[in-house]
Amino acid sequence: MTESPASLLLVLAVLLPFTGVIIGLLLGGRHVRTVALTTVALGLAVIIGIVWHALDTSTAMEYVLGGWSPPLGIRLRADGLSVLMLLAVAVVISLVSVYAHADFAPHDSGKETRAPPVFWLMLLAIWGSLNLVFVSGDLFTLYVALELLTFAGVPLVALDGRGETLRAALRYLLFALLGSLLYLLGAVLLYGAYGTLDIQLLAQMVRPEALSWAALALMTVGLLAKTALFPLHIWLPPAHAGAPAAASALLSALVVKGSWFLVLRLWLDVMPNVVTLSAAQLLAALGAVAIIVGNIVALGQVRLKLLIAYSTVAQIGYLFLMFPLVFGLAFAGLDSTQAVAGGMLQTISHALAKAAMFLAAGLIYLTLGHDRISDLRGVAQALPMTVTAFALAGASLIGLPPSGGFLAKWLLLSAALESGQWWWGAVMLLGGLLTSVYVFIIVVRSLAPAEAGWMPKTCVPQYQQMAVLALALSAFLLGLAALSPVDLVQLGRTPLSLLRGTP
Amino acid sequence: MTPSLALNLALALLLLGMAGWAVLVRSTQAAVIGFMVYGLLLTLAWARLDGLDVALTEAAIGGGLTGFLLLGAAVRLRSVEHRAMLQAPGLATRILAALAAGSITLLLAFAVLTLPSPAPSLAPAVAENIAMTQVGNPITAVLLAFRALDTLLEALVLVLAMIGIWSLADDRVWGGRPGFAIAHDASGILHYAARILVPIGVVIGGYIFWIGADDPGGKFQGATLLAAMWLLLVLAGLRDAPRVSSQTLRLWVVLGPLVFIGVGGLGSWVAGSFLGYPQGYAKLMIVAVELALLPSLTLILGLLIMGAPKREIGR
Amino acid sequence: MNTAMLFGLCASMLIGLGLYGLLTHPHPLRKILALNVIGSGIFLLFGAVALRGAAAGMNADPVPQALLITGIVVAFSASALAVALLLRLFEVTGDVSLANDDPATHKDTSKDRPHD
Numbered sequence A: 001m002t003e004s005p006a007s008l009l010l011v012l013a014v015l016l017p018f019t020g021v022i023i024g025l026l027l028g029g030r031h032v033r034t035v036a037l038t039t040v041a042l043g044l045a046v047i048i049g050i051v052w053h054a055l056d057t058s059t060a061m062e063y064v065l066g067g068w069s070p071p072l073g074i075r076l077r078a079d080g081l082s083v084l085m086l087l088a089v090a091v092v093i094s095l096v097s098v099y100a101h102a103d104f105a106p107h108d109s110g111k112e113t114r115a116p117p118v119f120w121l122m123l124l125a126i127w128g129s130l131n132l133v134f135v136s137g138d139l140f141t142l143y144v145a146l147e148l149l150t151f152a153g154v155p156l157v158a159l160d161g162r163g164e165t166l167r168a169a170l171r172y173l174l175f176a177l178l179g180s181l182l183y184l185l186g187a188v189l190l191y192g193a194y195g196t197l198d199i200q201l202l203a204q205m206v207r208p209e210a211l212s213w214a215a216l217a218l219m220t221v222g223l224l225a226k227t228a229l230f231p232l233h234i235w236l237p238p239a240h241a242g243a244p245a246a247a248s249a250l251l252s253a254l255v256v257k258g259s260w261f262l263v264l265r266l267w268l269d270v271m272p273n274v275v276t277l278s279a280a281q282l283l284a285a286l287g288a289v290a291i292i293v294g295n296i297v298a299l300g301q302v303r304l305k306l307l308i309a310y311s312t313v314a315q316i317g318y319l320f321l322m323f324p325l326v327f328g329l330a331f332a333g334l335d336s337t338q339a340v341a342g343g344m345l346q347t348i349s350h351a352l353a354k355a356a357m358f359l360a361a362g363l364i365y366l367t368l369g370h371d372r373i374s375d376l377r378g379v380a381q382a383l384p385m386t387v388t389a390f391a392l393a394g395a396s397l398i399g400l401p402p403s404g405g406f407l408a409k410w411l412l413l414s415a416a417l418e419s420g421q422w423w424w425g426a427v428m429l430l431g432g433l434l435t436s437v438y439v440f441i442i443v444v445r446s447l448a449p450a451e452a453g454w455m456p457k458t459c460v461p462q463y464q465q466m467a468v469l470a471l472a473l474s475a476f477l478l479g480l481a482a483l484s485p486v487d488l489v490q491l492g493r494t495p496l497s498l499l500r501g502t503p
Numbered sequence B: 001m002t003p004s005l006a007l008n009l010a011l012a013l014l015l016l017g018m019a020g021w022a023v024l025v026r027s028t029q030a031a032v033i034g035f036m037v038y039g040l041l042l043t044l045a046w047a048r049l050d051g052l053d054v055a056l057t058e059a060a061i062g063g064g065l066t067g068f069l070l071l072g073a074a075v076r077l078r079s080v081e082h083r084a085m086l087q088a089p090g091l092a093t094r095i096l097a098a099l100a101a102g103s104i105t106l107l108l109a110f111a112v113l114t115l116p117s118p119a120p121s122l123a124p125a126v127a128e129n130i131a132m133t134q135v136g137n138p139i140t141a142v143l144l145a146f147r148a149l150d151t152l153l154e155a156l157v158l159v160l161a162m163i164g165i166w167s168l169a170d171d172r173v174w175g176g177r178p179g180f181a182i183a184h185d186a187s188g189i190l191h192y193a194a195r196i197l198v199p200i201g202v203v204i205g206g207y208i209f210w211i212g213a214d215d216p217g218g219k220f221q222g223a224t225l226l227a228a229m230w231l232l233l234v235l236a237g238l239r240d241a242p243r244v245s246s247q248t249l250r251l252w253v254v255l256g257p258l259v260f261i262g263v264g265g266l267g268s269w270v271a272g273s274f275l276g277y278p279q280g281y282a283k284l285m286i287v288a289v290e291l292a293l294l295p296s297l298t299l300i301l302g303l304l305i306m307g308a309p310k311r312e313i314g315r
Numbered sequence C: 001m002n003t004a005m006l007f008g009l010c011a012s013m014l015i016g017l018g019l020y021g022l023l024t025h026p027h028p029l030r031k032i033l034a035l036n037v038i039g040s041g042i043f044l045l046f047g048a049v050a051l052r053g054a055a056a057g058m059n060a061d062p063v064p065q066a067l068l069i070t071g072i073v074v075a076f077s078a079s080a081l082a083v084a085l086l087l088r089l090f091e092v093t094g095d096v097s098l099a100n101d102d103p104a105t106h107k108d109t110s111k112d113r114p115h116d
Helices: A005-027 A031-057 A080-103 A115-135 A139-157 A163-194 A199-205 A210-227 A236-241 A245-270 A277-299 A304-331 A337-368 A384-398 A404-418 A422-447 A462-483 A496-500 B003-024 B028-048 B052-076 B078-085 B091-114 B123-133 B138-146 B148-166 B189-211 B219-235 B247-270 B282-306 C003-024 C028-052 C062-093
Strands: A061-064 A075-078 B309-311
Touching: A005 A031, A005 A061, A005 A075, A005 A115, A005 B148, A005 B247, A031 A061, A031 A080, A031 A115, A075 A080, A075 A115, A080 A115, A080 A245, A080 A337, A080 A462, A115 A139, A115 A245, A115 B148, A139 A163, A139 A245, A139 B148, A139 C062, A163 A199, A163 A210, A163 A236, A163 B091, A163 C003, A163 C028, A163 C062, A199 A245, A210 A245, A210 B091, A236 A245, A236 A304, A245 A304, A245 A337, A277 A304, A277 A422, A304 A337, A304 A404, A304 A422, A337 A384, A337 A404, A337 A462, A384 A404, A384 A422, A384 A462, A404 A422, A404 A462, B003 B028, B003 C003, B003 C028, B028 B052, B028 B078, B028 C003, B028 C028, B052 B078, B052 B219, B052 B282, B052 C028, B052 C062, B091 C003, B091 C028, B123 B138, B123 B282, B123 C062, B138 B148, B138 B282, B138 C062, B148 B247, B148 B282, B148 C062, B189 B219, B219 B282, B247 B282, B282 C062, C003 C028, C028 C062
Parallel strands: none
Antiparallel strands: A061 A075
16 A cells, blocks of 8 residues: 555544544643644644645545555545535635634633633634544544434533533434434445445446435435434524624634534435435425525514524524535536535635634624614724624625625536526525625624714734734635635546436 | 254344344433343353454443443433433324334345355355464454554543543543542452452453454453443542543543554555564564553553543542 | 344334434423434444344344444444533533523623633
C-alpha cells in the first residue's frame, strides 16, 4: 500500500481537532482556550493544504488506514464535495472562534469555570466530527461520526443551563439518537446484502432491489430527523435559539449540514440506481413545505434569535430541492453538475450567512439587553458594522446578486427549468420573497434612531463586529465563485448521467 | 423440531415477552427491571449466535451498566412519574404509532427473509490477514488492526459523553465531585460486599482483559467489570467519587486515546500508514494500546454512571 | 427455520416494539429505555447477519461482531448522557415533561443574565 504523504492531511483533518479536545481537557483551566485556538489555526492550515492539493492535482485524495484496504479496512476519501465542505466549515469555525474569544475567556483567577472549557472543547469536537463525515468512506465509521456530532452538539444546546435549554437539548438528543439508529439499521441491511460497508465498493455492487430500497429509506428517514427537515423539525428552533450566540451559530450553520451531506452522499454516490424520481420529488416536497412553513412561522416571531432559528428550518428545505433536479436531469441523460453545484453553494452560503446572523443577533442582544424585534431602535447607531453584516447575510438568504445564495438559486432555477420542473423554481422564488420581508423588517427597525440619552448596555469589541462582517461578506461575495475557472464540484466523481446510462 | 430450534424459539419468545413488558408496563421501575432481565436473556441469545465476545459485552454494558443507570434514574424520578404519565397520547396517536412500528417490523422481516444466500462475509478476508496482526482472537484483530479507527473514535465518543455529562453541573460546583453514592449503608452490607467482591472482581476483570488478545474478552468487557467494582467501592463509602477538575484523573482519562493516536502516528512513521503496525511488532503495539485504554475506559465508564458534579471542591 | 433467520425475525419485532414505546410514552426515561430496546434489536439483527456469514472456519463473521461491541458501548454512552440530561432537567424545573412550554411564561424572565 503506498499512501501519498499529502493524503495524510485527511487523517489530520479528523484527528487534529480531537487531539485538541483531549489535550484541552487534560490541561484544563486557563489553557483550554489557548489549546483550542492553536488547534483551530493548525487545522485551518491542514484544510488549506487539502484544498491546495485538490486544485493542484485535480484528483480525489484517498487514504487507506493501517494499510488494510477495504472491504476489510477503512479508507478516507475526499472528492470535490468533501473538499468544498471542509473549506466552508473551516472558515466558519475560524471566524466563530475569533468572535467567541472574549465571550468564553478563562476566569481571571485562572480557576476553571463551566462554560468556557465546554464551549471550546465542543467547538473542536464538532469540527472533527464534521470533517470525519465529509471524508469517511465507510458506513459504520460514518455512524460513529454522526454520534460524535450529536454528543458534541448537545452540550452546546444546554450550555446556558436554563430549564428550557435542557429540555430542548433532551429533545434534540432523543431525535438524534433515533435518527442515528435508523441510519445504523440501514447500514446493517446493506452489510447483510453486500458484505461491505465501504461506500466506493457499495456503489459498484448495490442492485436496485427491495433490500437496497429498504436500507436507503431507513437511512434517509434517520438522517432527516437529524437534519430537522419538516416534519421532523420541531426540535430545532428551541435548541438553536436557546444557546449562547456563538454556540447557536455552530449548531445552525454547521451541525445540521453533517447529516444532510450524508443524504447527499447516499443518494448521489452510493445508491443512485436505487433512487426513483418520485422519491426525490417527495424529498423536495418536504423541503418545499419547510420553506413555506418555516418562513411564515419566522415572520410571526417576537424574538430575533427564534426568528433566525425558524429561518434555518426554511433554509434546510432549500437543501432538498436539488434532489429531483439532479435526478430529473440525470434520468433525461442531461448533465446534472449544475444542479449539484447549486445545492452545494446553497449549503455553503447558508452556513456562512446563518453564522453571521446568529452572531449579529448575539451582539444586538448585548447592546440592547434584549432581542425583541419590535424594539430594535438604536442598533444601527451603536453597531453599524453588525447591521451591515446582517443585511448582507440576509441578502444572501434572499438570493440577491452577487451573493452565494443568488448563484445557488440561479443554478437550481435553471436546472428546474431545464428538467421541466418549474414548480420547484416557483417555491424558491416564493421563499425568497418571504425571507426578504423579515430581513427588511429587521434592518429597517434597527435603523430607527434611539431615544435621546439612550446608551448601549454593553460596548461590543470591534473585532467581534469584524468577524461577523467577514462571515457575511464571504456569503455575499460567494456568488463570484461563478467566475472561478476550476470546477471543484465534480472533482473525483463520476457524472451521474454516465453512471446510470441513458434510460 | 430439533431441541436446538426449540431452545432458540423459546429464547426468542422470552425476549419478545420481556421487551414487551419493558415497553408496555405502567410502572417505570418495573419496566427497568424487565429491561435488566431482557439484557440477561440477550446475553443467552448472543451465545446462541456464536458471539461470545458480544455476549460478554452485552451482559456487562447492555444489561448491567445500562440497567443500573436506568434504575437509579427511575428511583430518583419516582415523584414525577404520575405527572409525566398524564400526558399520555390519545388513541389516534397510539394507532398511528402502532402502524408505524408494525410497518417497520414488516419491512425488516421482509428484508431478513430476502437476505442473499450464500451470505457475503468478510470472515475469509479476516482469516487471510489475521496472522499479520499476531493476535488469535479475530474480533480483537478487527477492533485493533483492520478497523482500529472505529475503536479510536469510540474512545473519543466516550470522552465527549463524559464532558457532556460534566457540563450539566451547576456553575458553582464545576470541578467538584459527582453526587453519586454515599449510600446509607446502615446494615453495612454494601461495605461487606465491597470488601469481598472488589478483589475478586478486579482479578476477573484483569483476566478478561488479558485473555482478550486470543480468546473472547478484551478491554471493554474487562473495563466494565473494573468500573463496576469502582462504583461498588464508592457506593459502599470506601472511596469518594473523584473531583472532575483533578489533573490526575484527567491524565488517566485521556491516556488511552492519547496513546492510541500516538501509536497511530508512529504507524505512519514506521509502517507507512496511520494506525499501521510494522511487521513483527503488531501484537506489541496492540497490547500497548489496550493497556493504555484499560484505565481510561474503566474511569470513563464509571464516571458516565456517576453523573454531573454535585458537590463543591473541598467538600 | 435456522438460528439466524429466527433471531433476525425476533430482532425485527423488537425494533417495532421499541419504536412503539418511543412514540407513545410521554416519560423521557421510558423513551430512553425504548431507544435501548430498538438498539438491542438492531444489534441482534446484525448478530444474525454475522452468523449467516460463518465461513473460513469461523462460526460467524467477526467484522459485524466487532462492530457490535463498538455499537453497544456507543449506545451506553448515549443513554448515560440522556439520563444525566433528564436528571438535570428534573433538578432545575422539578418536572420531566418534554412538551413545549407556553412561550409566554418563559419569555424574558431569566433573560437578564450577564452572559447570554
